[in-house]
Amino acid sequence: MGRVARRGAAAVVAMLVMAGCGSGSSGPSQAELLDPTNSPMAKLFGYDISEADQKVKQLEAEQAIADCMKDEGWEYKPQDYSSMGGNTAWEDEYAEQMADPVAYGEKYGYGIVRQNDLSDQMNEDGGSSYVDPNQDYLESLSMDESQAYQEALSGKQSMEPMDDGEEYVPPPIEEQGCYGKAYAEVYGAAMSDPDIQTKMNDFYENAQNDPEIVAANKVWATCMSDIDQSYEWKSPDDISNDLYDRLSVAQGYTPTTYEDGSPGFDSPMDADGNYVEPEVDEGKIEQLRKDEIAIWADDFKCQGEAKILQVRRDIEQRMADDLLEEFPELGGE
Numbered sequence: 001m002g003r004v005a006r007r008g009a010a011a012v013v014a015m016l017v018m019a020g021c022g023s024g025s026s027g028p029s030q031a032e033l034l035d036p037t038n039s040p041m042a043k044l045f046g047y048d049i050s051e052a053d054q055k056v057k058q059l060e061a062e063q064a065i066a067d068c069m070k071d072e073g074w075e076y077k078p079q080d081y082s083s084m085g086g087n088t089a090w091e092d093e094y095a096e097q098m099a100d101p102v103a104y105g106e107k108y109g110y111g112i113v114r115q116n117d118l119s120d121q122m123n124e125d126g127g128s129s130y131v132d133p134n135q136d137y138l139e140s141l142s143m144d145e146s147q148a149y150q151e152a153l154s155g156k157q158s159m160e161p162m163d164d165g166e167e168y169v170p171p172p173i174e175e176q177g178c179y180g181k182a183y184a185e186v187y188g189a190a191m192s193d194p195d196i197q198t199k200m201n202d203f204y205e206n207a208q209n210d211p212e213i214v215a216a217n218k219v220w221a222t223c224m225s226d227i228d229q230s231y232e233w234k235s236p237d238d239i240s241n242d243l244y245d246r247l248s249v250a251q252g253y254t255p256t257t258y259e260d261g262s263p264g265f266d267s268p269m270d271a272d273g274n275y276v277e278p279e280v281d282e283g284k285i286e287q288l289r290k291d292e293i294a295i296w297a298d299d300f301k302c303q304g305e306a307k308i309l310q311v312r313r314d315i316e317q318r319m320a321d322d323l324l325e326e327f328p329e330l331g332g333e
Contacts, residue, residue, distance in 0.1 A: 033309045035098070040313070040320035044330055046187065057186055064182035065153070072152040072178065077133040089118050105300060109292035112243045113285060116251075154179045188330075196327055203319045208235070210315055216306045223302035236299055236308065243292055250285045252278025 028038075037047060049057075062078035069076035097104040097111065108114040132138075141149055151157075155177035172194060173184045207213060217235040224231040233239055245265075249255070253265035267275040303309065324330050 028310075028313070033313060040317040044320045044323065061182045061186040064185050065178045068178035068181055069152060074149055074152055075134075075137050076153070076178070077137075079133060089122060093118060102300070105296045106293070109289075109296035110240060110243065112240065112247060113289040113292055116247060116285070151177065153177050193327070196323065196330075199323060199326070200319075207312075207315060208237075212311050212315065213308075216308045216311045220302045220306040220308055223305050224298060227298045227302070231295075231298070236303060239295060239299060243288070243295070246288050246291075247285070250281050250288055252280055 036042060037049070041047075058081060059078065062080070066076045066078050093111070093114070104111070138146065138149070155171065155175045173180045176184075220236060221231075221234055224233065233242070245255070245263075248265040252268060254268055256264055256266045258264055267278050270276050
C-alpha cells in the first residue's frame with residue numbers, strides 16, 4: 001500500500017454542520033437549520049425536493065442521456081443509481097443522520113469512526129454488487145471507439161493541468177457532451193453556467209473571511225477552550241482533519257509531508273524500503289470513538305452559543321439573493 005491523502009470535512013457521512021438554537025429564538029427551528037434541503041441555495045437550484053422526486057429526476061436525466069447518445073450513434077442504457085446494492089449501508093446511514101442529526105451525533109459523533117466501521121464491513125461483504133448495464137457494450141469497443149464514446153458522453157476532456165488553488169469551472173453546456181445536455185434539460189442549464197459556477201466558487205472561497213463568520217468562530221473557540229484547554233481549533237471546520245489524522249495513526253499509517261507540501265500519511269516500510277500492510281491499533285480506534293462523541297457534544301453546545309449555523313444560513317441567503325439578481329433565469333428553474 002502507498003500513501004494516504006489527508007482527508008477533509010466532506011466525507012459522505014463524516015461531517016454534518018451543527019448548531020443549537022435557543023428554545024426561545026424567533027428564527028428557524030433547529031431542525032430547519034440542520035436540514036440541507038431547506039437551505040437558500042437548495043431552494044434556488046431545486047434541491048429542496050423529496051428523495052422520491054430526486055430519483056424521478058435522476059431517471060429522467062438518464063433517459064435523456066440515452067436518447068442523446070442514440071442520436072450520436074452510440075448505445076447507452078439508463079442507470080438507476082439508487083439500485084446500487086453496495087451503497088445501501090451508506091444510504092441508510094445518511095438517511096439516519098438526516099432524520100435526526102442530533103440523535104446521530106450523540107450516538108456516533110461526526111460519523112468518522114462509524115464511517116471506518118462501515119468501510120470495513122463492506123470490505124468483508126465483498127464490496128458493491130452493482131453492475132453497470134453499459135459494461136459489456138463498453139468492453140466491445142476499440143480504443144478509438146471508446147475515446148469517441150466518452151467524448152460524446154461527457155465532452156472532450158482538457159489535458160491542461162490546473163494551477164495550485166485554481167477552482168474547477170465547467171465548460172459551456174455545448175462542450176459537456178450528452179451528460180451536460182441531459183442534466184441541463186432536466187435540472188436547468190443555469191446549474192452548469194460557468195459564470196454562475198465562478199461566482200459560487202468565489203463565494204465559498206471567501207465565506208470563511210466574512211466578518212460575521214470570523215466573529216462567530218471566535219465566540220465558538222472561546223467556548224470550546226473554556227470547556228477543555230486542549231481544544232485549540234479556530235473553527236468547527238478544523239475538527240474533522242484532526243480526527244481523521246488520529247484515525248490514520250490508529251490504522252497504522254505514518255504521518256508525512258508530500259512533495260507539494262501537503263500533509264498526508266504513508267504505509268509503514270520495512271528495512272528494505274518496501275511498503276508493508278499497516279497494523280491497526282484497535283485500542284486507539286476505540287479511544288477515538290469515545291473522544292469523537294465527546295468532542296461532538298462540546299462542539300454542538302458551543303456552536304449553539306455562537307449561533308454559527310444561523311450566521312452561515314444568513315450569509316448563504318445573501319449569496320442566493322445576489323445570484324438571483326445577477327442571473328434572474330435561476331428564478332424560473
